[in-house]
Amino acid sequence: xxAVVASAPGKxxxxxxxxxxxxxxxxxxxxxxxxxxxxxxxxYHQLKPDSWAWGWTDVKLTSPQLSRESIYKLSLKNLSxxxxxxxxxxxxxxxxxxxxxxxxxRATVDKNKKDSLEKLLLQGLDITILGSNDFYSYRNQxxxxxxPLTPDxxxxxxxxxxxxxxxxxxxxxxxxxxxxxxGLGSSAAMTTAVVAALLHYLRVVDLSSVLEDHQHxxxxxxxxxxxxxxxxxxxIAQGKVGSGFDVSSAVYGSQRYVRFSPEVLSSAQVAVKGxxxxxxxxxxxxxxxxxxxxxxxxxPLMTLLLGEPGTGGSSTPSMVGAVKKWQKADPQKSxxxxxxxxxxxxxxxxxxxxxxxxxxQHWDEYESLIKSCSILxxxxxIQQAAKPNQEAIIKALLGARDAMLWIRYHMHQMGEAAGxxxxxxxxxxxxxxxxxxxxxxxAGVPGAGGFDAVFAxxxxxxxxxxxxxxxxxxxxxxxxxxxxxxxSLESADPRTKEITSSISSVHIE
Numbered sequence: 377x378x379a380v381v382a383s384a385p386g387k388x389x390x391x392x393x394x395x396x397x398x399x400x401x402x403x404x405x406x407x408x409x410x411x412x413x414x415x416x417x418x419x420y421h422q423l424k425p426d427s428w429a430w431g432w433t434d435v436k437l438t439s440p441q442l443s444r445e446s447i448y449k450l451s452l453k454n455l456s457x458x459x460x461x462x463x464x465x466x467x468x469x470x471x472x473x474x475x476x477x478x479x480x481x482r483a484t485v486d487k488n489k490k491d492s493l494e495k496l497l498l499q500g501l502d503i504t505i506l507g508s509n510d511f512y513s514y515r516n517q518x519x520x521x522x523x524p525l526t527p528d529x530x531x532x533x534x535x536x537x538x539x540x541x542x543x544x545x546x547x548x549x550x551x552x553x554x555x556x557x558x559g560l561g562s563s564a565a566m567t568t569a570v571v572a573a574l575l576h577y578l579r580v581v582d583l584s585s586v587l588e589d590h591q592h593x594x595x596x597x598x599x600x601x602x603x604x605x606x607x608x609x610x611x612i613a614q615g616k617v618g619s620g621f622d623v624s625s626a627v628y629g630s631q632r633y634v635r636f637s638p639e640v641l642s643s644a645q646v647a648v649k650g651x652x653x654x655x656x657x658x659x660x661x662x663x664x665x666x667x668x669x670x671x672x673x674x675x676p677l678m679t680l681l682l683g684e685p686g687t688g689g690s691s692t693p694s695m696v697g698a699v700k701k702w703q704k705a706d707p708q709k710s711x712x713x714x715x716x717x718x719x720x721x722x723x724x725x726x727x728x729x730x731x732x733x734x735x736x737q738h739w740d741e742y743e744s745l746i747k748s749c750s751i752l753x754x755x756x757x758i759q760q761a762a763k764p765n766q767e768a769i770i771k772a773l774l775g776a777r778d779a780m781l782w783i784r785y786h787m788h789q790m791g792e793a794a795g796x797x798x799x800x801x802x803x804x805x806x807x808x809x810x811x812x813x814x815x816x817x818x819a820g821v822p823g824a825g826g827f828d829a830v831f832a833x834x835x836x837x838x839x840x841x842x843x844x845x846x847x848x849x850x851x852x853x854x855x856x857x858x859x860x861x862x863x864s865l866e867s868a869d870p871r872t873k874e875i876t877s878s879i880s881s882v883h884i885e
Contacts, residue, residue, distance in 0.1 A: 419500030750836030
C-alpha cells in the first residue's frame with residue numbers, strides 16, 4: 377500500500393463570531409491556501425506469520441516541525457490507544473481521529489473486505505503531520521533576525537519551518553510552552569487532514585474521484601463521512617462541542633455555515649466513559665446532522681488579507697465564556713445586541729452576493745470599476761459611477777462597508793458589556809486606519825476577535841500597498857489568501873515537491 381497524502385485548509389471567519397455558536401445564526405467562513413497535510417503509510421511492509429494472533433497494532437505519529445514522535449499501541453479489540461513512548465506531549469486530536477477512523481472502517485466495511493482491512497491494521501499506521509507556515513507565528517524569529525516585518529521575510533522561510541514555542545511566563549510559573557499561532561484553525565485542519573488520509577487509506581472513502589467528478593454523488597457522500605468523523609474527533613479532543621464551522625470549512629471549503637445541533641454527539645460524549653466505539657460510530661453516522669452549508673466565496677477581484685499585530689494571541693474559550701456569562705446576566709440587552717449583529721451580518725452577506733451576481737452579469741463594467749476604486753479612498757468611489765449598472769455596483773460596495781462598520785460597532789459593544797477585548801482599542805485604531813486606505817473594502821477582527829489577527833478585503837491590486845502600510849503599524853501581513861477548496865487528496869509528500877501554497881493540489885471544478 378502506498379502512502380496516502382491528504383490536505384485540508386485553514387479558515388477565516390469573516391462574520392458570525394459568537395452568534396455562530398447558536399442555531400439558526402449563520403457565519404461566513406473562508407477557507408485559505410494554508411493547508412495541513414497528513415501522510416499515512418504502513419509501519420511494516422511484511423507481516424509476521426503469527427500476526428493474526430496479535431491483539432494490538434502499532435501506531436506512530438510524527439510531527440517534524442515540532443521534532444516530536446509518539447508511539448502508541450492500538451487495541452484491535454476495543455480500539456483503545458495506549459501510550460508507549462514519546463518525546464513530548466500528546467496530540468488528542470490525532471488520537472481521537474485514529475480511534476474514530478478505525479471504528480468507522482470496521483463499522484462500514486463489506487464482509488468480503490474484512491480480511492484486507494484487518495491486514496492493513498496489522499501492518500501498523502505510520503502518520504506524519506505537517507502544517508503550512510501560515511498557521512504559526514514567525515514574528516519573533518523575523519524580529520530576532522532584524523528583518524523587516526514584511527510578507528517577503530515570511531516567504532523567505534523554508535516550507536514547514538520548525539516551530540518555536542512561546543517563552544515561559546516571566547513570573548517564573550512553569551507554564552506549558554504554547555506554540556504561537558495565527559488563528560487559522562490549525563487543530564480543525566489537522567484533524568480533517570488526518571481523518572481524510574486515514575479513511576482513504578483504510579478504503580472507507582475514495583477521495584481520488586475529486587479528480588474526475590466533483591459533483592459525483594458517491595464523492596459527496598464520502599466527503600460527508602469525512603466531515604462527520606472529523607467533527608466528532610475534533611469535539612471529543614477539545615472536550616466540548618463547538619460550532620464546528622472550522623471543521624466544516626476544512627472539509628468543504630468556503631461557505632455560509634449554520635451549526636449542527638450538539639445533541640447529535642451526545643453518544644460520543646458518553647463513550648468517553650466506556651461505551652464500545654463501534655457502537656458509538658454507528659449511532660453518529662446514523663445521527664441527524666442538521667448543519668446548513670451554502671456555497672459562498674468572495675466576489676471576483678477581491679483579496680483576503682490577514683495581518684498579525686504584535687500583541688500575542690488571546691484565548692478564544694475564555695472570551696466565549698465571558699460572553700455566555702453576560703448573556704445569562706443580561707438576557708434582554710444581549711438578545712437585542714445579537715439581533716442587531718445578526719442583521720448586520722446578513723446585510724454584509726447580501727451585499728457580497730449582490731456583487732458576485734453583478735460581476736457575472738456586467739463583467740466589463742465591474743472589472744473597470746474595481747480597478748478604478750482600487751486606487752481611491754472609499755469616499756471617492758461614488759464619483760466613478762455614471763451608468764445605472766455602475767451605480768448598483770458602487771452602491772453594493774458602499775453597502776458592504778457600511779454593514780462591516782455596524783458589525784464592528786455591535787461586536788465592540790458586546791465586548792464592552794462582557795468585559796472582554798473583542799475589538800480592543802489598539803485594534804480599533806488599526807482597523808479604522810485600514811478602512812481609510814485606498815482600495816480597502818472591509819477590515820475587521822476575524823472570529824471571536826481579540827488581539828490575534830486582523831483581516832482586510834481589498835480591491836484589485838491594492839493589497840500590496842495595504843501590506844506595506846501595515847508594517848508601519850507594526851503589523852505583519854501574512855501570506856494567507858482565500859482558496860475556496862476544501863479537503864483534497866495530494867499526489868505526493870509536500871516536502872518532496874517544493875510546493876507553493878496554492879498550487880499544491882489538483883482541483884478541477
